[in-house]
Amino acid sequence: MEILDLNLQNYLDNHCDAEPEALQTINRETYVKVLKPHMLSGHYQGRLLSMLSKMMQPERILEIGTYTGYSAICLAEGLAENGVLDTIEANAEMEPLIRKNFELAKTGDKIRLHMGEALPRILKFEDNLFNFVFIDADKKNNINYFESVIPKVKPAGLIIIDNVLWKGKVYGEANDADTQNIRKLNDLVAKDTRVEKLILPVRDGILLIRKK
Numbered sequence: 582m583e584i585l586d587l588n589l590q591n592y593l594d595n596h597c598d599a600e601p602e603a604l605q606t607i608n609r610e611t612y613v614k615v616l617k618p619h620m621l622s623g624h625y626q627g628r629l630l631s632m633l634s635k636m637m638q639p640e641r642i643l644e645i646g647t648y649t650g651y652s653a654i655c656l657a658e659g660l661a662e663n664g665v666l667d668t669i670e671a672n673a674e675m676e677p678l679i680r681k682n683f684e685l686a687k688t689g690d691k692i693r694l695h696m697g698e699a700l701p702r703i704l705k706f707e708d709n710l711f712n713f714v715f716i717d718a719d720k721k722n723n724i725n726y727f728e729s730v731i732p733k734v735k736p737a738g739l740i741i742i743d744n745v746l747w748k749g750k751v752y753g754e755a756n757d758a759d760t761q762n763i764r765k766l767n768d769l770v771a772k773d774t775r776v777e778k779l780i781l782p783v784r785d786g787i788l789l790i791r792k793k
């Protein structure tokens with residue numbers, strides 16, 4: 582399932598940096614071997630995550646929703662020296678593949694994988710810890726994730742939430758539960774005075790949030 586028009590996607594992919602070799606392999610194998618491969622960030626969005634991370638040079642990154650590890654590897658490219666990325670994944674069946682992919686990308690001890698439900702794990706991190714958070718797990722919990730990570734993020738830290746345009750449904754007539762949840766999140770963040778915010782119409786919509 583393609584989110585963007587294929588010609589546009591190809592044009593974007595051909596006019597950004599090449600996808601690193603390990604990520605090409607992970608991308609290809611995810612499409613061949615794993616269910617719901619469209620969940621993977623992919624070449625263009627992956628380069629955006631990498632670039633944002635390199636601009637911030639974060640010491641600590643938190644990712645919610647690892648899947649096959651693709652976006653974690655992209656984000657880890659920008660970590661400061663000795664920086665660490667923590668990523669949380671609930672689906673135990675993914676663990677061997679995620680670990681294999683981190684090994685392939687030679688991420689060493691830069692990435693720490695936490696298997697289990699995201700919410701209780703987030704609450705265990707200390708406050709004011711992360712410079713950068715990527716929220717990309719079960720969409721129904723987006724508001725819970727946003728509220729629980731806010732205290733964990735340092736001032737001027739960045740939170741990114743994926744899929745906030747929900748294939749255009751949020752500004753159309755659709756009224757299913759997922760669409761309503763995402764609309765509620767976007768409305769809540771738009772009014773939140775603790776943060777600056779902006780939706781980028783990249784792929785399925787990325788909400789960029791900067792903590793004041």
Ligand SMILES: C[S@@+](CC[C@H](N)C(=O)[O-])C[C@H]1O[C@@H](n2cnc3c(N)ncnc32)[C@H](O)[C@@H]1O
Pocket residue numbers: 620621622623645646647648649650651652653669670671672675697698699700717718719
């Ligand atoms: C959209 S995929 C993540 C894609 C990945 N960030 C990427 O861009 O390559 C969402 C992942 O979140 C995981 N997930 C869903 N609910 C979760 C929860 N409650 N806690 C932790 N992970 C969860 C799913 O198993 C799935 O692997």
